[in-house]
Amino acid sequence: MLAAIAIERARAFENESRAEAARHSEQLRTTVLDGLAHAFKTPLTAIQTASSGLVELGGLDQDRAELASLIQEQTRQLNQLTTDLLQMARIDAADVRISRERVDVADVIDEVLAKARTQYPTSDEHKGTTFFFALPRWTGGR
Amino acid sequence: MTAPLATILVVDDEAAIRCALRTTLTGMGFAVAEAANGEVSVEMARTSHYDVVLLDINMPGMGGVKTCRELRRLLPSLGILMLTVRDSEEDKVEALDAGADDYVTKPFHVRELAARIRAAVRRARTPGDEPGAPIRIGDIEIDPDRHLVRKAGQTVHVTPKEFELLHILMSHPGVPLTHTRLLRTVWGPEYGGELEYLRTFMRQLRRKLEEDPSAPVYLLTESHIGYRFADIEQ
Numbered sequence: 244m245l246a247a248i249a250i251e252r253a254r255a256f257e258n259e260s261r262a263e264a265a266r267h268s269e270q271l272r273t274t275v276l277d278g279l280a281h282a283f284k285t286p287l288t289a290i291q292t293a294s295s296g297l298v299e300l301g302g303l304d305q306d307r308a309e310l311a312s313l314i315q316e317q318t319r320q321l322n323q324l325t326t327d328l329l330q331m332a333r334i335d336a337a338d339v340r341i342s343r344e345r346v347d348v349a350d351v352i353d354e355v356l357a358k359a360r361t362q363y364p365t366s367d368e369h370k371g372t373t374f375f376f377a378l379p380r381w382t383g384g385r
Numbered sequence: 386m387t388a389p390l391a392t393i394l395v396v397d398d399e400a401a402i403r404c405a406l407r408t409t410l411t412g413m414g415f416a417v418a419e420a421a422n423g424e425v426s427v428e429m430a431r432t433s434h435y436d437v438v439l440l441d442i443n444m445p446g447m448g449g450v451k452t453c454r455e456l457r458r459l460l461p462s463l464g465i466l467m468l469t470v471r472d473s474e475e476d477k478v479e480a481l482d483a484g485a486d487d488y489v490t491k492p493f494h495v496r497e498l499a500a501r502i503r504a505a506v507r508r509a510r511t512p513g514d515e516p517g518a519p520i521r522i523g524d525i526e527i528d529p530d531r532h533l534v535r536k537a538g539q540t541v542h543v544t545p546k547e548f549e550l551l552h553i554l555m556s557h558p559g560v561p562l563t564h565t566r567l568l569r570t571v572w573g574p575e576y577g578g579e580l581e582y583l584r585t586f587m588r589q590l591r592r593k594l595e596e597d598p599s600a601p602v603y604l605l606t607e608s609h610i611g612y613r614f615a616d617i618e619q
Contacts, residue, residue, distance in 0.1 A: 284470045284491055289401035291492035296409030299495045315494075322492055350584045353599055357606060 276332040283325045291318045389416035391436040391506040396426040396452065397468065398444045402491075406439065409495050415502070423452030430456055430463070437464035437505045439498075440485070442476055450476075450483045457484030464505030468493075474609040481563050481610070488561075504559045504616050520555045523617040525594055525603055527555050534594075541593050546571060550586050551594075554604070559616025561607045587612060 294314040297303060303311060393415050395406045400421070407417045418435070420426035424447050426438065438456060442449035453465055467480040467488040477488050486505050489498055517530040526535040529552055534541045543551065549571045554562065564583055568576040576582075587606075591598035605613045 281470065285399050285402065288470070288492040289399070289405045292402065292405035292409060292495055292498075295495040296405065296412065299499070300409065300412040318492065347581070347584060347588075350588065354606060354608060356599060357601075 274332075276328055280325045280329040280332065284322075287318055287322050287325065290314065291322070294318060387414075390414045391502070392416045392418070392434060393502065394418050394420060394426060394429060394435040394438045396420045396423065396438060396444070396449075397441040398422060399441075402441075410499070410502075413495075413499055423447030423449065423455075426452060427455050427459070430460060435463065436509050437466060437502055439466050439468055439502075442467050442469045442480055442488075450479050453480060453483040453485050462509055464502075464509040466498075466501055466505055477561075477610055478563050478565075481561060482565065486560055508559070520552075522555055522558055522614065523603060525555070527552055536594055543590070543593060547586055547590055547593075550583075551590055554612060554614040558614050561611055561613045563611040565611075567611060583612070 294311050297311040298308060298315065390413075393410055395403050395410075395417060396419075397403050397406075398421055403419045403421070407419060410417050418429065418433070420429055422444055423440075426440070427447075429435075430438065440449050440453055440456075444452075447455075449467060453467065456463060456465060465485045467477070467485045468491055469476050469480070469488050470491045480488055486508065487501055489501055519526060519528040519530075521527075524537045527533070527548075528535075532548060534543050534548065534551060550567065553567065553570050564580055565577045567583060568579055572579070572582065587604060588598070591601050591604050594603060595601045603615050603617075605615055607613050
């Protein structure tokens, strides 16, 4: 009986250590991801500045202009991937802080719509939507 | 040889970014000088004239925010654009509260950056209006002396607080003003966290001044940061 309890405790201890080790390793992984994502932004900025500069300065023939645009487009995609990676790292590290404040739901909806218009300027999904401003106030986070 | 459009000081610890900016902006007609850190940039600004400083927020040593504060103290009319790598609202608010005119998030498109530079140059070169002078931007006009607001020539009735809020925003066209700055200027120094007030008053102003209040053209929201009155060239 005593031997069984000792074995169980040892197992529990081992499991706990494993969980702790797993947590540390997860933390390390997200820190590395976060650092990498930030480090990527510097060369991305130089590439984006140089390629969009080439286009803006003009004087490129059609082939060269096409290649410069290709670099720009791919840089934009790489930047988006890096941003997604950063956000995932933050979520994994549970580093998502909600700042609670009294909000007016209509304002939040307006803000979301304004962002959607910027991100999807050609989408028709938000058009023709009306919101009433007599909505109650809620405590929420963004 | 034509005169440069403006003189820009690029402050960034990354040589590749300085090089890309110098080459591109020079090609676009600006005169460009460089500094690899905040300390050097402050010394350069003391001895030479620059219209606008492009200042990286995240640098070793003095750092972008402290450099911005020092540059603003030395040269109140200098245009300061912060370059931020992190898409963090806290950084942007800190930079704006330290005296930056605007911020651009890296990586940026050169066309967008050049537009921001031109707007900053225009502001830096426009002598400050008399406090009571009327301001007209697009269809909207505000006359502080007569306490009047007009939209396309028609008088719009606004409350005193709406008037004050509109006045500070229109006095800084194109400049993002933080929630804290707006609250302290309009409501008083003991305010700062009452975002509800701002949202309510901005909503009222948009109803009165915008064609479509849910898609504002003049009174723009800077998410999590504050508000900006559109910089529309006359």
